[in-house]
Amino acid sequence: MSSRRRLPALVILALVLFATGCTPTRPPQPEGDPGTSQAVLGDPRTVDPCTLTDPMALRDFGEVENAGTVSLDYCLLHVQLGGGQLAQLAVGQLERVDPGRAANGDPVVPHGPVRVVQDAPLPGHCARQVLFTDSVAMQVSADLLVGEPGPGLCSVAQAGADAALKVLDEHRVGHRSFPPNSLALTDPCAEVDLAAVRRIPGLEQAEPQGSPARHQCLWGREAADAPRVQFQHTAGDPPKVLHQGASEQQIAGRRSVVSIVGGDPRLPLCSVETGHVPFGDPASGQVEVAMLVVAMPGRSGPEACDHARDVAAATWPHLPRA
Numbered sequence: 316m317s318s319r320r321r322l323p324a325l326v327i328l329a330l331v332l333f334a335t336g337c338t339p340t341r342p343p344q345p346e347g348d349p350g351t352s353q354a355v356l357g358d359p360r361t362v363d364p365c366t367l368t369d370p371m372a373l374r375d376f377g378e379v380e381n382a383g384t385v386s387l388d389y390c391l392l393h394v395q396l397g398g399g400q401l402a403q404l405a406v407g408q409l410e411r412v413d414p415g416r417a418a419n420g421d422p423v424v425p426h427g428p429v430r431v432v433q434d435a436p437l438p439g440h441c442a443r444q445v446l447f448t449d450s451v452a453m454q455v456s457a458d459l460l461v462g463e464p465g466p467g468l469c470s471v472a473q474a475g476a477d478a479a480l481k482v483l484d485e486h487r488v489g490h491r492s493f494p495p496n497s498l499a500l501t502d503p504c505a506e507v508d509l510a511a512v513r514r515i516p517g518l519e520q521a522e523p524q525g526s527p528a529r530h531q532c533l534w535g536r537e538a539a540d541a542p543r544v545q546f547q548h549t550a551g552d553p554p555k556v557l558h559q560g561a562s563e564q565q566i567a568g569r570r571s572v573v574s575i576v577g578g579d580p581r582l583p584l585c586s587v588e589t590g591h592v593p594f595g596d597p598a599s600g601q602v603e604v605a606m607l608v609v610a611m612p613g614r615s616g617p618e619a620c621d622h623a624r625d626v627a628a629a630t631w632p633h634l635p636r637a
Contacts, residue, residue: 322400328596334605347426347569349446349539350447351447351449352451353449355488356488357410357488357538359527361499362491362528363490363491365407366482366489367406367488368390368392368404369481372474372478372500373394373471373478376394376471377394377397378394378395379394380395381393382403382543384551387528387603388408388549389406389407389408391403392404392475394471396467396471398462400463400465401461402458402459402460402468403455403457403458404472405454406479407479408453409451409453410452410526411527412444412450427484431443431444431445431476432446433473436468436469439457441471441472442454442455443456445476445483455475475501489513496637498547498592498605498634498635499603499634501634502524502529503531503532503605505633506546506634509523510629512626515542515544515622515626516542517541517542518542518543518544529548531547542610542612544610545607545610547605548603548606550604553600554570554571554572554588554589560574560577560579560593560616562574565632566589566628567627568631568633569589571588571631573585573624574587575616576616580615582616582617583612583613584593584608585619587623587626587627588604588606589631590603591603591604605634607623607626608623609623
């Protein structure tokens with residue numbers, strides 16, 4: 316949905332790991348169930364997902380580069396496959412799942428206190444899910460960005476999952492250090508004004524649904540035909556005006572970029588972003604970003620932006636001071 320997922324320039328993985336100041340730390344030893352996400356990962360808000368990856372484990376597929384920071388929740392790698400194919404490997408996203416339905420008939424492989432679901436491949440996509448015992452799954456997904464779909468994506472996804480499992484087994488999950496006023500340490504569900512959300516047609520009874528890492532919140536259903544509001548704390552380059560359907564505005568005293576997603580006014584999807592404190596190496600110029608997205612199927616992009624501005628104006632005052 317957001318260009319923030321794929322647009323940043325490529326940088327070498329080792330430089331990113333050093334630049335973000337991440338230090339592998341051993342999570343607290345669990346007193347109860349050793350297979351919960353908290354027991355295995357530690358505080359999910361501060362996990363550095365790039366410490367769950369190993370570029371060397373992917374070297375047999377081709378050249379590997381880090382695709383830059385686009386999220387607090389997952390690490391993004393680009394893998395140059397043979398024949399001019401370019402694959403993207405995303406590692407670390409945590410999602411709530413129904414344990415009885417997560418596998419959906421796909422193979423499930425036990426691995427210590429966790430299980431690994433080998434999702435059936437789709438054209439240009441293949442994924443693995445690491446299932447913890449508390450109805451949380453960590454996603455490892457490979458997607459083809461350039462070239463014709465082939466059978467190699469599942470091998471990339473499996474190699475990425477194996478590397479992540481090795482880190483979990485050896486208690487080498489790294490955690491980032493954030494300042495007290497970081498977005499990463501606050502709850503996005505608590506920052507959004509519920510009354511503003513419920514003014515959007517179809518969301519009159521909406522309730523917040525938080526993510527396991529507490530960096531995202533959803534009101535409504537994540538479906539193409541459903542109105543919804545999504546609010547997430549992320550990181551990357553400062554928000555920019557990228558096309559004619561976007562503009563820089565002052566909202567509740569904060570520089571904001573309001574954008575019809577894709578620049579097409581017929582698309583009923585609008586985002587509002589505002590930068591926050593620096594993220595990682597100050598020399599990188601990257602910042603934490605609060606991003607609000609409003610979807611209004613059956614309406615227009617400008618109408619979605621009217622509501623997005625309304626929600627942002629009621630939400631920005633609740634963000635930590637920059």
